Amino acid sequence: MKYFPSTFYLSRFAEKEFQIQLNKSSQRLANTVLYLCIFFLLSFTVLSLESENFTDNLLINSIRIVIILLSSIFIFLNKRNNTEKLHIHFFGYAILFCCTISYLFWSFSLTHNELKEGGPMLVVAVITSIPMLHLGHKSLLWLIICINLIGIHVFTPVSISWTLYFLFTMIIVMGYIQYQLDILLRTQYKAELIAAERANTDKLTGLYNRHSFETKCSNLIAQLHPSQYIALAMIDIDYFKKYNDNYGHLEGDRVLIKVAEILNSCEADIVIRFGGEEFILVKILQIDQLNWLHDLPKAFSNSTIPHQYSSFGRITVSTGIAIAKTNEKIVTTKELLTSADEAMYQAKNTGRNRVVSQSVIPPKK
Numbered sequence: 211m212k213y214f215p216s217t218f219y220l221s222r223f224a225e226k227e228f229q230i231q232l233n234k235s236s237q238r239l240a241n242t243v244l245y246l247c248i249f250f251l252l253s254f255t256v257l258s259l260e261s262e263n264f265t266d267n268l269l270i271n272s273i274r275i276v277i278i279l280l281s282s283i284f285i286f287l288n289k290r291n292n293t294e295k296l297h298i299h300f301f302g303y304a305i306l307f308c309c310t311i312s313y314l315f316w317s318f319s320l321t322h323n324e325l326k327e328g329g330p331m332l333v334v335a336v337i338t339s340i341p342m343l344h345l346g347h348k349s350l351l352w353l354i355i356c357i358n359l360i361g362i363h364v365f366t367p368v369s370i371s372w373t374l375y376f377l378f379t380m381i382i383v384m385g386y387i388q389y390q391l392d393i394l395l396r397t398q399y400k401a402e403l404i405a406a407e408r409a410n411t412d413k414l415t416g417l418y419n420r421h422s423f424e425t426k427c428s429n430l431i432a433q434l435h436p437s438q439y440i441a442l443a444m445i446d447i448d449y450f451k452k453y454n455d456n457y458g459h460l461e462g463d464r465v466l467i468k469v470a471e472i473l474n475s476c477e478a479d480i481v482i483r484f485g486g487e488e489f490i491l492v493k494i495l496q497i498d499q500l501n502w503l504h505d506l507p508k509a510f511s512n513s514t515i516p517h518q519y520s521s522f523g524r525i526t527v528s529t530g531i532a533i534a535k536t537n538e539k540i541v542t543t544k545e546l547l548t549s550a551d552e553a554m555y556q557a558k559n560t561g562r563n564r565v566v567s568q569s570v571i572p573p574k575k
């Protein structure tokens with residue numbers, strides 16, 4: 211039996227992304243609970259000031275003030291925190307939560323001394339629900355909770371059997387709810403991932419579609435090292451209208467699938483069906499790879515797809531490649547695309563079934 215959905219439900223990468231998303235949504239809830247804690251702790255301190263037993267309870271009041279300060283720091287840090295570090299930050303946050311809430315009840319029992327059997331039940335109910343906020347490091351958080359409960363038992367006038375009874379009951383109930391919640395949230399996340407993947411994928415060829423082009427290309431440009439080049443190739447099937455008109459659209463679809471297969475084997479970093487019979491390939495190149503795709507016409511002649519209405523007698527493609535080296539200025543996706551488009555039309559106008567490359571020099575900003 212697998213106990214922690216975090217270890218088996220999603221891939222490692224997806225799990226990390228999921229935790230970041232979850233922590234972000236828990237951030238506000240966590241802050242609200244901390245504000246409440248601060249409010250209660252301040253009230254107890256003020257009450258103790260009013261009843262003039264502040265100095266009698268000096269240790270307790272000092273702990274209250276320390277927790278108030280710590281909580282305020284956490285709220286401040288939490289608001290400034292970036293998403294990447296939130297995971298680690300949130301763990302510290304969860305520990306503070308456990309301690310603050312335990313202390314709150316301890317404090318409450320000391321002030322009113324009338325928690326009786328209901329006291330530990332409430333304490334356990336609240337505390338056992340805390341790990342729900344943070345889906346990582348569960349075992350450690352449960353351990354902290356148990357230590358806190360022992361503390362509460364020591365400081366409140368309740369029999370050990372009641373505390374243990376409530377502790378085990380609540381752990382079973384909350385553990386079950388948590389397990390279901392873990393599965394539910396991850397199922398939802400998985401469904402979102404699948405929907406996003408579908409929205410970014412071309413149904414016919416299985417390649418990424420235009421929708422995801424901008425983001426993927428910008429991400430690739432951001433990874434470029436100074437010694438590397440980036441190449442964007444725009445590929446257009448020649449005389450495809452004639453193919454459709456004579457062989458029919460279904461046959462045309464089959465050609466698109468075959469073309470996608472050939473392009474997929476070109477070792478590009480990104481392969482996109484840009485729309486209609488246009489494809490885009492993007493790749494980071496080393497200096498010795500600058501003739502990338504120059505034998506693409508040969509690849510199409512090897513896997514002959516007959517097209518008797520083309521002057522070549524088979525399916526061919528015209529390719530325009532834009533190559534940029536980003537030594538000083540950063541090239542943009544738009545600049546690459548415009549240049550590749552120009553080169554592709556040059557390939558069309560000079561006879562089709564060929565590759566035309568041109569360098570892109572980003573304009574001075």
Ligand SMILES: Nc1nc2c(ncn2[C@@H]2O[C@H](COP(=O)(O)OP(=O)(O)OP(=O)(O)O)[C@@H](O)[C@H]2O)c(=O)[nH]1
Pocket residue numbers: 414446447448449450451452454458459460461462463466485486487558
């Ligand atoms: N079968 C099929 N055809 C498509 C699809 N999307 C676009 N097309 C067809 O692609 C053809 C594009 O034709 P044109 O833009 O005139 O280009 P072309 O005939 O290839 O001519 P050149 O590019 O000048 O060589 C049109 O007939 C569109 O109907 C598709 O998903 N399936």
